[in-house]
Amino acid sequence: MSTRAAFASALLFGLLSTPALALQPSTSPPSPPDQNWQPLFQQVQRAHLFPDQKTFADALPKSDPVALVAEWQRARTQPGFDLGTFVGEHFTLPGEAATYVPPAGQTLRAHIETLWPHLTRSTPDVDPNGSLLPLPKPYVVPGGRFREVYYWDSYFTLLGLASSGRWEQVRDMVDNFAWQLDQYGHIPNGNRSYYLSRSQPPFFSLMVDLLATHEGDAAYQRYLPQLRAEHAFWMRGSEGLAAGAARERVVRMNDGSLLNRYWDARAVPRTESWTDDLATAAKAPQRAPSQVYRDLRAGAESGWDFSSRWLVHPAELSSIHTTQIVPVDLNSLLFHLEKTVARAARASGERAVSRDFERMAKQRREAINALLWDERQGWYADRDMERGTPRPALTAAALFPLWLDVASPAQAKRTAQAVELQLLREGGLLTTTENTGQQWDAPNGWAPLQWVAVDGLQRYGQDGLARQVGVRFLRTVQRVYEREGKLVEKYVVEGEVGGGGGGEYPLQDGFGWSNGVALALLDRLCDPGRKCADAGDVDR
Template sequence: MPPCARLPGLLIASLLFATTAAAEVTLPAPPDQQWQPLFQQVQRAHLFKDQKTFADAVPKLDADALLAEWGQAQAQPGYTLPAFAATHFTVPTESAAYVPPAGETLRAHIEGLWPVLTRTTDTVDPRGSLLPLPKPYVVPGGRFREVYYWDSYFTLLGLASSGRWQQVRDMVDNFAWQLDQYGHIPNGNRSYYLSRSQPPFFSLMVDLLAMHEGDDAYRRYLTQLRTEHAFWMRGAEGLAPGAASERVVRMNDGSVLNRYWDARAVPRTESWTDDLATAATVPDRAPSQVYRDLRAGAESGWDFSSRWLVHPAELGSIHTTEIVPVDLNSLLFHLETTIARASRAAGERSVARDFARQAERRKQAINALLWDERQGWYADRDLERGTPRPALTAAALFPLWLQVASPVQARRTAEAVQAQLVRAGGLLTTTENTGQQWDAPNGWAPLQWVAVDGLQRYQQDALARQIGVRFLRTVQTVYDREGKLVEKYVVDGSAGGGGGGEYPLQDGFGWSNGVALALLDRLCDEGKRCESAGDVGE
């Protein structure tokens, strides 16, 4: 039987529909394509401290006219590249720092931030990289002037805590609109993010909204849920065991799992010279492969981490596309179970049975191939070596959060996490200290929530509470000292803002705000409203 014959007919139809629909969409070109070679000259000259600044700039002329004028300007006396860029582009500037009223509690500060971080861009200048969205949305803050996919789920937790259900609905509608418009949810609403997505959290967003609206939410977004699934599964048909195509991998045993990918294999628009420099450190690898793996690492949301590196201290050793991640596949299990649930709510019983079977097969594959029985935790799988990657990371908690694990697997994972990842300020991302931001000593708000909620689902309540309380106190300490929340935190006991990575620590901050409110609600004594971490007991 050929491999494609093993795929359910409904899945094949869904994949063919999605491929056809995607082929009909003409996506806007990113700046590195539109303004070449001007774009490359500006980035190589480092006219802006942050390379994302020029990627977000808006030219005052259409691309053809801009390049023609640039060609003429270079022949004129006194021409300089900085002067040309300043004259011909509107460059984004940082907003003034938000200063909270004196004495404001942590909860009040976050709830006061929601309007500050809300944007409305139903119309945009088509010459720039920003993509329109029909309804208002909340941005993370700082250099992140647009909405981001997986960030937004954790922001939505906070909006729900604040009773802002209309904003929750607006943002879910925006993501549904992007699925209709582009065939997937891009990393963010920028043209240079269209070639990749981010961890697939749309089904979790629908789950959250269904807490308020009931099964109507599942029925409303069923088409978009299936579009999301078709995007991640594109290329599965006809794939032989041991082969991969885009985001799909058929394992040697015939099971189908997923990896991160990007449709482009050039330097990232927003980090152009950084990627050129990284590729130059590994002359034995094709630059295009390094760029693809860097981009796939960006799709993972963990950009960057020793998770993706052959040599933890060397970013050039990144091999994201050769790794099957445990968090991604747990999220796709949730997507498949959600489509089954939504299909039942819509009366489509055969579709529901088909996706329930797909979910069960994925669950079996995760537990067979992404569980390390010897070490006692879930791990990413190295495709080249055919074995689990050895290091424990916070991604091991996703199978608990999304209920893939057995009780025994959950208990053993909890024991390993307690021994290796728990610190005085919360949960470490990994045990490696490499200078990458998704490594030690940093802890990230979304991973704290995954840990707390996931551990509680398996009655590991003491550990869940320990992680949640410690992280909340870290957030509170920084807020009390600096009057702000930040993108990431040091959790090794020093209770400060995190570091590492490609850019300075960002203030704001969407998902830290959302998780802090969700933890205040979750850890507060029943019937009590906690305003700050000090209101939460041990």
């Protein structure tokens, strides 16, 4: 089915099947602030008026952007003009997130349960001049500087909402993502206009899976058009693609198989990191700036922004080559999407569609196991398109084929052995073995990757290692909570464990996916009403 047909089908289904969603699709998605407010936007970001460049990207202009920019052009020629004063007078800046202080003695689970309302937002109506995009139903944000919903974060948040019995909220958020597929033809990185040019790792099929544990096959039937629309988005450009070529997010491998990569429709500095990207591109004079920008944006689509996974030289962000890498986690997720479409089509009585997607899933599994498996080293690895070889380093992404049932038992066993030897630390699972200062590298461990590891290892009978990963990470979360009264975005899991560091911004509190994974791990690994027997200080 063509992309246009998939989108039309999804749009029609959304309008017919979800009448409670008051918002209606528009014909032209809004432009981001770096386009709407230029050249004022660029001047403000270059002036570094705010420590975090996302602040101005999230600001609300107090008047129509065209008139506002014209007023700035006039005012800047006047004696005594001050850019900071002008911005303060003509924009409403986002406020600081309120700090939630838990009651004394509150357990980790109780703290997370009381956090959900503090992280819930409802924005069916938004200011059309700002960057925030509307969503018809309430949603949970990560917290801190992340004032909007994020795509792949939300799956792990949903795990926690499900653990809390908040199935109505789970359904609301899945409906929101389905609505975005109807509205835009894909799920954006987040509900901001500056995120519309990219998506994030495709977790929608896993969200439908989760909801189906509560609602049964009706969930698969309800979201079949949107599942197909997501697949069409990721596969757009595959028709007629020659062997060894790539177009948008699709790569035709030399053997003729189809796999995928991360991409972004724009090749300019990220709106929320404008001058950072300018500086990064300036450090790579041998490369076209537009290519550096595209690779930075593709790295943001991966969710691993940033990591040595994407770098030619691990210590140099300017060597980023995301679009030249075929990632193992992305292709495992797309395998799951194809299997889920097949299941949903079968539940809907569309047998021919089901057979087509089963065939696609089979072909993708074979390609993953042929091209993204490193037989010599014994683990799954991203593939370097330029060199035609696996990337050499082991990363936590190697566990996605276990989590999503791509691996054979022998491959799972070898991967588990490598992970235990290289990535397991006293505080949980390392993201990579490289310590580069990037946040998706050592010494950090991230909640979503702990869940992927625990659930994936258990699927292949590696229960002892799975328990070590999960309990060690829970212990880290508990210690930070007891010391600081909060959960955070990422954690240091080797050496002196605690809140994580590195990357482009300070450590954020909240935190959506850490909350969700902590609850899911408590459910999975700890007896109800008691502490984990081998975790010591982790309360159920």
